[in-house]
Amino acid sequence: MSEYSAWDWGIGSRTVADLSECDCDVEWREENQASPDGEKVAAVVKTGEGEFSVCVNNTCWEPRYERIWYLRYSPDGRLAGLACDGDWTLCVDGEPWEETYGFLFNTLFSKDGSVIACCVADSMTYGMVLEGVAWETLFPNANNFILSSDGKRSAAVVQTVPLGQADVFKFKDGAYSVAVDGTPWNVNFVNVWTPRFNADNSSVAAQIRHTLFDYTIAVDGKPWAENFNQVWEPLFHPAKNSVAAPVRLAGKWGMALDGKIIWQPSFFQVWQQQFSPSGDKLAAIVCPKYGRWTLAVDGTPWNTTFGDMVMDMTFSPDGKRLAALGKQDGKWTVFSDDKAWNSNYDMCYAPVFSPDSNHVAVRVEKKGRFTIAVDGKEYGQGFDQCFDPTFSPDGSRILIRAIVDGKYQRIVESVAKIIG
Template sequence: MVSASWNWEPGEQMLLDLGSCREKYEWIEELHASADGEKIAAVVNVEGEFTACVNGENWEDTYDRVWGLQFSPDGRLCGFAQSMGEWYVAVDGATWEGPYGYAWHLLFNNDGSRIGCAVQQDMRYGMATEGQLWDTFYANANNFTMSSDGSSTAAAVQTIDMGQAETEKFAAGTYSVAVDGKAWDHNFVNVFGISFSPDARHVAAEVRSGMYDYTICVDGKMWDTTYQSVWTPVFHPTTQAVVAPVRQKGQWTLAQDGRGIWPTFVQCWHPQFSADGQHLAAIVSPKFGRWTVAVDGTPWNASFGDSVTHLAMSADGKRAAAVGKEDEKWSLLVDGKAWQGKYDMVYAPRFSADGAHVGAVIEKGGKFSYAIDGKEYGRSFEQCWQPVFSPDSTHVLLRCVENDKYYRRVVPVSEITG
């Protein structure tokens, strides 16, 4: 969640000297940077106990263990804390009421105002949002998700308890989708990826309707057509239509509400709509062993032999980018053309608000840096986080560790692109 209220003045701030910080602790774990770059945090060990350190300051309490730190989109530091064998959700050092038998998998709504997670309580499984547990817990739960506004949560749940050898019961279907703790009436052999509609009123999931049949189920009602396999569905941003990758007769395509809408491919997955719903992109394999991106059903000419991942679209839907791997080297594929740079790793790309620029973290020889519009930044770092473009698309926020110090830097995009 990028905000115009953040400090977008060009310049740098050194917010934490990690060398000095290490002298205070037994050890420091993985670093986490807030989206606005103003905070850098880590789990730290203090005389055998654990807490979180934010910009060099510890949370007030210590625990037997702390893990899973994440910054919410609105800048709060969240994680899981264990004390006396029980688990709590900690937000900026304050814990939800709890405790839980176990808690994991933090979820946030778009603006970060709502926080959820998966919970195990008395060997039953469900979810909690802002400390409020589902009314009903289940023998198993997975594929946890939250609506974009944070009003609802959902998960695949096992509604019928089953012993290890009860194969007939399994084949008849023991899984369903629970929305805010209430399961759909229909059971399936398996339930996989789950998605909310943008208005949070509808839920779609990929389901295994029989031992060898798969389809999409929306609000408890299955599509009329079954397939050899399916991937996670997505909702159209404005019409509430549901689109999902489906496999039929050994080939993959995209189907909308049970009807094919794209040509067939060897593989097709990770579909993504533009914000206005006018364009639809997906990662595809046009022929065996080659990967690329297709936009509105048409694959790009450039392709990679190893993989393509991290599909991203500009806000207006006119541009798309993805990370590609060929011969053990990574590059960025933008609008059908691969950047010239080849790297040990390229991380998820991000477009500027106006769609004019795209940037990513790159790794080469154990060092990290940034590339924007195919041009590399002339400095390297021990660690970097995804670049963040200013709302007016003229500047970029760089969050990085250089010479064992964490910096927040804002530079003009032109400083990198030339």
């Protein structure tokens, strides 16, 4: 959180930009994006016939492009957009990469934002581009792209064997693998999904299908010895090279670690598992009874359940608390420490813990208006749009980035004032 300490944490509200003003002609303005520190707001704007730019606060990028899309702020505050001028490139703060490609999509950032990557499609082949440098080998099919946390490595599921239409025999023999930094594993499988890096980005694990009926996890191309009826996305332990994955046996779901069952298959569903930051706890979203959803920690389900959905599970920085979103009868709420908030919303977004783990904040929507709620208490003002909240390094204040009446506002408020 140290990078946040340089931000302006003085309590108060100020208007950063009037969205109706820009130093270029604007025919229309697309979805707004706010910088992490709240100091900038940006959007793709149409400036003329077949001509697009990006307006940051009230200033347009030069030059203009035929199209710009997928505008995103990186964690370090740089603004990246995919731009077309015949061919495609990626512009960072208005500066394009030197290289151009047939098509680019799905921008990815390293954890600190220092590395920007995206996916490339060129002459019916696919791969990844990191900081303007594409994989040496592109593939007839690539998907499930991922960038390592440090941005130095990349991986994707790739097709390594040509397949004709209805070529079921080649398919059953295995035509898919994982390419790491553009180099495939030396083994193929019937299917592969969701490659994931370990903590130091030296290993990759993925779901695989050996045959039409046998599923397991492979690490660096080597499958677990055990097969299952089905598996979900693997996850490396944060401090060890062990891999945990939900697995299905005899119609029920449990959890396996390095192929060995650690949660007995007793659930109707188990997925989206997370280790606590230190790795001493393992939690997952589970369905303990048909049609009821909750969280389980080390295999033990919570008592608070929801009938529609549970999502966006988040561990606190100290690993002692856990929060998620729950949906019941079409309404959303937040639940943490096995207790639901009293308030219900039309929509909630991913919960955010304060650095000291004492508070939970979330962006919420009710009757078309947005605001921020902390520990179940709403900020006093509603907005036309707002972005996810950010706590100050000491957890005492919260940054609210919001749009109201056509103006983008940056607000810093005391957590104590919101929760009362």
